[in-house]
Amino acid sequence: MPYVPTAVSTGFRALSAVAPPLAIRLGTRAFWHVGPPAPVRPVDRAVHERATRGTVRVAGDRIVTYRWGDAGAPRVLLVHGWRHRASRLAALVRAxxxxxxxxxxFDGVAHGDSSGRRMSALDQVAAMHAVQEVEGTFAGVVGHSVGGLAAGLALHDGFAADRxxxxxxxxxxxxxxEAFLRLAGLPDRLHDRFCDHVALSFPGGVTDARARIDLVAHPVPAGLPTLFVQDVxxxxxxxxxxxxxxAAHPGSELLVTSGLGHNRILDDHDVLDAVVDHITARNGARSAARFPASTASS
Structure with missing residues (x-):
């Protein structure tokens, strides 16, 4: 999701009061703004540089892929989020x-070293299917942020993975x-109009994005072992x-942490252990839900 500076959100808040249509148009432009590719973090550099690189094509865009580990071992696919790149998942790679x-x-469309100008969850879905044509079935899929949403939608659509x-x-x-409107300072009353405007501007001429991108309405296949990790x-x-x-995925597991935020959760050792345990089915079944005591009823 695009970062919205405080000064910009203040301007959107004022503009929405006097010219809602203009606020929606400018908000949509900001929503799609990807900005320059995120650099590889120094802490991730070694993992990034020792990857074996490849490419796949998605609707004319060149998607850069990365592989680590023994080619004969079971494989897991990692899918990054907005304004990130594959190397941001380096801690998961090592784990x-x-x-x-x-x-x-892989680096999603318009991210990292891949080409393109805009990326949506459906672009990530398409990239996953393109990667699967080369790599085959995966033992597991792990996604972060919009990458997690895309991974769930891809699994709903038939992407082959065990966990x-x-x-x-x-x-x-x-x-x-809703989250973008809150961060951008646009009022809730503009939600439906904003969603409709974003949907009309969707890449690739998609006409039903608002309905399609819904992991509650389109859950992963029943019986697919699933873990959701979220920070309060x-x-x-x-x-x-x-x-x-x-709730939309009966039998799924839920781990709720605290103090990690949206991105630091990717580097937390306990979270990494939980994700690896789930994908590899180590240590038996985990509890269906774990909440910090102070937030269990929130």
Missing amino acids: FEDAGLAVVS FATLSTSTGFDAVA DDRMVGPVQARRLH
Whole structure:
């Protein structure tokens, strides 16, 4: 989700009061703004540089792929979120390698070293299917933020994987728009008009994005072992959405943490252990839900 500076949100708040249509148009432009590719973090540099690179094509865009580990080992696919790149999942790469799995990831459209100008959850879905044509079935899929949403939608549509875990993931299109409106300073009363305007401007001429991008209405296949991980201090995605996803996926597991926010959750050792345990089915069945005592009823 795009970062919205305080000065910009103040301007949107004022503009929405006097010229709502203009606020919606400018808000939509900001919503789609990707900005320059995120650099590889120094802490992730070693993992990034030792990957074996490849490419796949999605609707004319060149998608850069990455592979780590023994080519003969079971593989897990990692799917990054907005304004990130595959290397941001380096801690997960190391954790899965330590568990004996090979890892595959990719830079989404308009992210990292891939080409393109705009990226949506459906672009991530298309990239996943393109990667699967090359790599085959995966032992597991792990997604973060919009990458988690895309991974769930891809699994609903037939992407082949044995297990699924997602971190900091929203329920769908409307939830992402709601979070953006809040951060941008646009009032809730503009929600439906804003969603409709964003949907009309969707990449690739998609006409039903608002309905399609909904992981509650389009859950992963029944019986697919699924773990949702969410932090109560995430300003982008709140625990209520994780609970809705958990409820929409009978038999799924839910882990709610605190103090990690939207992105630090990717580097937390306990979270990494939980995700690896789930994908590899280590240590038996985990509890269906874990909440910090202070937030169990929130």
